[in-house]
Amino acid sequence: MSPPINIADLRDRARRRLPRMFFDYLDAGAFGETTLQRNRADLEALELTQQVLVDVSRRDLSHAFLGRKSALPVMLGPVGFCGMFAGRGEILAARAAKTAGIHFCLSTFAIAAMEDVAAAAGLVPDFQIYIFQRRELAEQLLERARKIGVTTLFVTADTAVGGLRERDTRNGFRTSERLGLRPLADMVLHPRWCLDQLAAGKRSLGAARDWPEFGNSLMQQTARMTRLIDPSLQWSDLKWLRDRWSGRLVIKGILSPEDARRAVDGGVDALVVSNHGGRQLDSAPSSIRVLPAIAAAVAGRIEVLFDSGIRRGSDIVKAIALGADGVLLGRAYVYGLAAAGEAGVSAALRLLAIEMDNTMALMGVSSIAELKTRGKELVGGPAGSQLI
Numbered sequence: 001m002s003p004p005i006n007i008a009d010l011r012d013r014a015r016r017r018l019p020r021m022f023f024d025y026l027d028a029g030a031f032g033e034t035t036l037q038r039n040r041a042d043l044e045a046l047e048l049t050q051q052v053l054v055d056v057s058r059r060d061l062s063h064a065f066l067g068r069k070s071a072l073p074v075m076l077g078p079v080g081f082c083g084m085f086a087g088r089g090e091i092l093a094a095r096a097a098k099t100a101g102i103h104f105c106l107s108t109f110a111i112a113a114m115e116d117v118a119a120a121a122g123l124v125p126d127f128q129i130y131i132f133q134r135r136e137l138a139e140q141l142l143e144r145a146r147k148i149g150v151t152t153l154f155v156t157a158d159t160a161v162g163g164l165r166e167r168d169t170r171n172g173f174r175t176s177e178r179l180g181l182r183p184l185a186d187m188v189l190h191p192r193w194c195l196d197q198l199a200a201g202k203r204s205l206g207a208a209r210d211w212p213e214f215g216n217s218l219m220q221q222t223a224r225m226t227r228l229i230d231p232s233l234q235w236s237d238l239k240w241l242r243d244r245w246s247g248r249l250v251i252k253g254i255l256s257p258e259d260a261r262r263a264v265d266g267g268v269d270a271l272v273v274s275n276h277g278g279r280q281l282d283s284a285p286s287s288i289r290v291l292p293a294i295a296a297a298v299a300g301r302i303e304v305l306f307d308s309g310i311r312r313g314s315d316i317v318k319a320i321a322l323g324a325d326g327v328l329l330g331r332a333y334v335y336g337l338a339a340a341g342e343a344g345v346s347a348a349l350r351l352l353a354i355e356m357d358n359t360m361a362l363m364g365v366s367s368i369a370e371l372k373t374r375g376k377e378l379v380g381g382p383a384g385s386q387l388i
């Protein structure tokens with residue numbers, strides 16, 4: 001098979017490799033997928049300034065954010081169920097991140113337990129937490145995270161209720177505690193995926209390891225844990241978390257300057273401008289559209305990270321130029337994971353780095369620091385547009 005040349009190639013391979021239930025879960029957005037499409041459309045509509053005859057012979061994509069060095073201004077964001085996209089998915093993704101010199105964040109809905117990721121990948125992941133109605137469950141996860149040396153905790157704030165993804169509803173994913181006949185038959189039609197899953201052993205959620213009351217099948221655990229995510233969570237609860245977590249705290253899912261200011265007041269160290277990849281509130285604005293106003297509201301008091309819609313290295317350049325201190329990847333790396341495991345994630349990261357490097361060189365920019373300082377003069381909406 002010819003090597004993939006962009007993230008879209010990896011997505012095609014992921015679609016062929018995965019049973020429909022899992023490809024749809026990975027690919028889908030909420031309702032009519034308006035925001036999912038807007039994330040792409042608004043990133044694509046931005047124009048970059050070309051500058052010629054600038055010495056760009058020495059280029060450097062490395063950048064420090066969240067207090068750590070990184071080979072790229074990028075990290076792997078939290079994505080649930082990575083172990084269903086490839087047998088030991090979370091461990092493979094963490095290894096690829098380590099090899100690429102970037103960081104990795106493990107989701108609450110990971111198949112692999114955080115202890116196993118840390119041991120098998122030789123890297124202490126960041127951890128993303130959902131706050132459950134039973135607060136003691138969150139406290140137990142915090143304790144486990146502390147024990148393995150996690151320094152950075154992401155709390156996801158844009159999931160008061162789960163997004164309604166119609167493709168998932170059709171497939172019975174996360175709504176039913178049992179696997180239907182049709183998805184089961186479809187799995188059998190994907191023998192490579194089946195063998196990989198069988199080799200990986202029992203499928204269950206690493207977070208629920210010590211919680212027998214959640215049941216022991218993945219479907220049961222998922223449905224029950226999802227129902228327990230606390231819809232009454234408020235800004236005052238951020239203090240509850242801040243009091244219990246002395247490490248770096250990052251709030252994920254901010255889409256307005258007002259909420260960004262509340263996050264700063266709430267004592268977090270960073271926020272992620274994110275619409276959850278168009279998977280939560282459909283018709284919400286694209287993340288890139290709101291990024292400049294949020295960066296202005298924060299005014300350097302905390303770091304501003306960005307995600308949603310990144311599929312090209314040039315998208316990363318645009319986000320950094322418009323005020324992001326770092327970018328989280330979601331589907332872009334998971335398509336690679338589903339397509340070819342660790343090698344697929346490495347391929348995704350290599351392709352994005354090549355595209356970033358090429359874009360910056362043609363813009364006459366040699367470093368991330370330069371991109372950040374000169375950002376606004378280097379990127380803009382097409383003439384007459386309201387994009388920025």
Ligand SMILES: Cc1cc2nc3c(=O)[nH]c(=O)nc-3n(C[C@H](O)[C@H](O)[C@H](O)COP(=O)(O)O)c2cc1C
Nearest residue numbers: 026077078079080107156276277308309310330331
């Ligand atoms: C399959 C899938 C599962 C996800 N699971 C989580 C999760 O468990 N926790 C979380 O905070 N975000 C989760 N996200 C959201 C991502 O962290 C990120 O915000 C989003 O994927 C960015 O959009 P993009 O995929 O278009 O880049 C998930 C995204 C996808 C695609």
